[in-house]
Amino acid sequence: MTTSSATEVSDASELRHQLVEQLRANSHIRSAAVERAFRTVPRHAFAPEVPLPSAYADDIVATRHSGDGTITSSLSAPWLQADMLEVARIQPGHRVLEIGSGGYNAALIAELVGPTGYVTTLDIDPVVTERAARFLRETGYSQVSVVTADAEHLPSKVVPEGRFDAIVVTVDTWDLPWIDALAEGGRLVAPLRLHGYHWAIGFTKGEGALHSDEPLIICGFVAIQGDGAWNKNRRTVPGAGVRLFWEDGTPLPVDQLALALTREPTVTRTSITVGGQEPFDLLTLYLAGALPGFCRLEVDPDDDHQVLNPPPQHWPAAAIVRGASLARLAHERIGDGDDGEGRYEFVVHGYGDHGHLAAQEMAEHVEHWQRNHRGARCPFITARPAVGRAPADTDHEPHLFAKKHTHITVDWPIVPVRAACPTVPGKCDAR
């Protein structure tokens, strides 16, 4: 342990147990094994640069930055680590690969696999692996194997005979190039990016593909680097002070939209409402898969924007492009709501000559989602290796996201809003 005084150690263990109580109360820790791991591993020893209370706050600890100040490595937030470890269903004796190192999460996994299992943690950044290896040694977890490599090209010598029983990806990834390294029946948990939205998803490997069966967890991680880094399609619409970005599908004719975005939009109402504190990220995932030409629109903070009714800067709105016209999802306050947090109606703003048609198309999909899928916390996600498959036609095949290594399909169960799936992770039955 890196702590020096007895008081510090006892403070640390007190803070650690408090954190565990909080994670249990919020259902992030749900099993005795994960609870024991969190009670055992001294998180502060993996983040010596921050004061003890920060090491045991339910928040990330940034540990490395790039030249422009972007965080490139961190200890992830404990609530998310707990959720992902629960979803990984790691058992004693398992062989586990962690992608993205920091040391702490690898130590938690080492506790879960016990002396008969083993853990490999891999990171692209030698400074991170040097640090993780040192902290793991100092805390008594030197059995964890620490490897420096780009996870896009998993070195074959890292993969055990019989492959991994579980792979825990702790870096925001656009693709899943690790299916081959996972044993049949094994679990893979990854924060996967689908059209700019990040979801921690638990998969089981069956017949060579990955199948999800738990509610998705909305999350944020540092972006993957190296050959798997996703090169963002982010373009400013000239003269409109608006940026569009899209991650999957056909490139968009951004330059044609300038005129449309500086004109008064039409407003198409949906009569579908949402509470001020109610998440609706699954609606945006639904729209991203259902509508070709999907993108996200945000106001460029550096531009003197002229777009009418701009969306809040930190909330990129779901949008679709139709030639020189565009529609974007917005919401209008219609009352206070039962909880005083406001009640909002989804409306769709249409820009350009055919904006009203695009808005109507989007509004119809919002209504379809409301009628059929609003209660679904568990869209079923399947990732199949892209090799050997016909090229994907994402414009005509709804809910298909074509990546470099995988084709990912999202299958929406029919769950009307009143029969909602559980909102905390746990196996989903409704398909």
Ligand SMILES: C[S@@+](CC[C@H](N)C(=O)[O-])C[C@H]1O[C@@H](n2cnc3c(N)ncnc32)[C@H](O)[C@@H]1O
């Ligand atoms: C959020 S941190 C990992 C947190 C860590 N698992 C923990 O104990 O909390 C993400 C890590 O992914 C690493 N990373 C980014 N791109 C990578 C790549 N292509 N291959 C391997 N590691 C990568 C970063 O260097 C960073 O250290």
